[in-house]
């Protein structure tokens with residue numbers, strides 16, 4: 001049966017970068033990988049057409065899809081809209097609608113781009129970390145929450161950090177399975193010495209580990225993890241953590257690479273249905289100018305093949321094509337350095353298609 | 357009236373490094389700064405003498421003091437003790453006893469040591485950030501907390517993130533006052549877009565700011581702050597944040613310097629009584645060998661003069677002496693590089709005393 005892929009170009013540079021990713025996927029299709037692509041609007045694009053950032057039309061297509069490939073959403077022309085109608089709400093809505101609880105954030109630095117980092121090249125060249133962040137729980141969603149005046153008449157703000165056993169179990173399974181597909185090393189990040197929520201998290205992760213005897217499990221406190229990412233980031237393979245720690249650490253790790261235009265991401269639900277998108281935004285300033293870097297979106301398509309479709313060979317084929325093109329010296333403006341060849345968004349697509 | 361300083365050498369390298377800091381303070385005393393020093397045990401040293409890591413003898417001396425200068429606590433010989441008797445508990449106990457709610461964590465990188473960082477020298481040389489972390493509230497202390505089985509029979513871990521108005525107000529005042537003594541730039545770190553606790557935090561900080569019109573206040577989300585510390589750390593002067601974000605960001609910032617043996621710290625209460633100590637630990641492996649780096653402790657003494665005693669001139673005099681000695685090429689083993697002069701702990705003290 002054909003793999004059913006919903007394609008959401010979105011706003012700003014979204015359509016340009018998604019177009020290049022589709023060209024790369026078309027190569028695989030021509031070589032026999034059975035895929036269908038159904039386009040739908042999201043974000044500002046959807047608001048313009050349907051008056052809502054995640055309209056019913058798009059909902060139906062996404063729910064029926066095996067995976068969703070997204071460009072980016074947002075633009076200054078939508079900043080004055082009511083909050084529930086803004087493009088970013090479309091993204092929150094699709095995540096919720098599809099039950100995407102596992103956020104996969106790779107921090108990869110191809111050796112050719114090591115100069116882009118603020119860290120010394122020898123510390124980060126070849127970096128390849130996968131951070132698995134729980135996306136639907138923790139203190140970001142816990143109840144009760146709010147701002148109140150307490151019994152002594154003092155105002156206070158409060159939130160609830162909370163994780164239940166099934167929530168931890170399912171994200172732990174995702175992380176162990178990813179570790180099995182990679183270097184078989186998993187580091188669970190907590191603050192178990194202080195927070196009962198993460199003491200409990202650690203206990204459940206240790207229990208799930210019994211089902212993955214091949215994976216080497218370690219544990220690290222979040223403050224130490226924030227340090228170790230700077231001291232020696234290459235010590236990590238897969239990291240798994242809760243929503244708030246994952247928010248902080250995945251952004252920290254992405255910045256180690258110095259090149260956000262290269263970073264893919266994915267969000268999965270329990271049936272491995274996934275949303276795949278670049279980590280960067282819609283870059284309205286360069287939209288429509290054929291200047292954007294399509295590599296993050298192309299690498300997101302590779303993640304889709306690996307994590308939703310279990311097609312390691314096809315994923316690797318795309319990643320190797322990207323490596324070849326970087327090694328040959330082709331660069332979009334955002335990663336350009338003296339001595340390399342500056343290309344447009346579509347020319348970068350040409351090169352990667354040719355290298356496939 | 358004489359400034360009354362409690363001196364707690366503690367364990368491991370504690371006595372060696374504190375001895376060098378005292379030699380530096382004695383220079384100021386000889387030049388007319390009226391100080392008295394009263395020694396007391398803390399940590400393992402106190403357990404050995406009194407059977408408790410923060411005995412009454414030490415409590416009395418610390419409570420009566422204007423400031424406390426501490427070396428470090430802990431050692432492998434105490435690892436088998438009951439938790440309440442371990443050296444680290446002495447540290448928690450003194451913090452609580454004195455009501456120390458404001459943790460000051462400088463991240464300073466002298467240009468001469470820029471190579472020690474994993475970041476490129478041009479990104480971190482001359483770094484001088486002060487992170488002000490609230491130390492007694494937030495999700496680390498909030499009630500209710502625990503691990504329970506909920507009404508649906510599901511196990512869950514939970515904690516309460518909470519800040520009251522007086523708690524935020526007092527730490528904000530500390531931060532603004534520190535900003536006034538430095539570059540007059542304060543960045544308050546929150547996650548106000550998601551967490552009501554920090555939305556409330558931000559509201560109060562903005563209110564306190566009215567009393568400090570000279571300070572340029574900015575706000576940053578914690579995930580972005582974790583990135584900006586790597587992308588361009590020199591953009592920051594003073595940062596203020598809650599207990600958990602401060603835990604993560606202050607450790608991240610300290611690692612930017614690559615030389616933990618250089619980093620001072622302080623914890624203050626409402627009457628500016630303070631505990632001053634190096635950020636590093638008791639390093640039992642090199643204890644008693646005259647190899648430790650006393651600079652973090654010496655810089656902690658400088659912080660004491662600045663923040664508890666409002667003596668900017670004396671603080672600067674110590675800091676300038678340290679700079680001079682580093683510029684002259686003197687290095688303890690932990691910061692030694694080829695082409696510099698390797699010295700012992702006491703020889704480093706000699707040099708800094710001479711440079712005063």
Ligand SMILES: [Mg+2]
Nearest residue numbers: 247248251579
């Ligand atoms: Mg984030």
Ligand SMILES: [Mg+2]
Nearest residue numbers: 223603604607
């Ligand atoms: Mg810490």
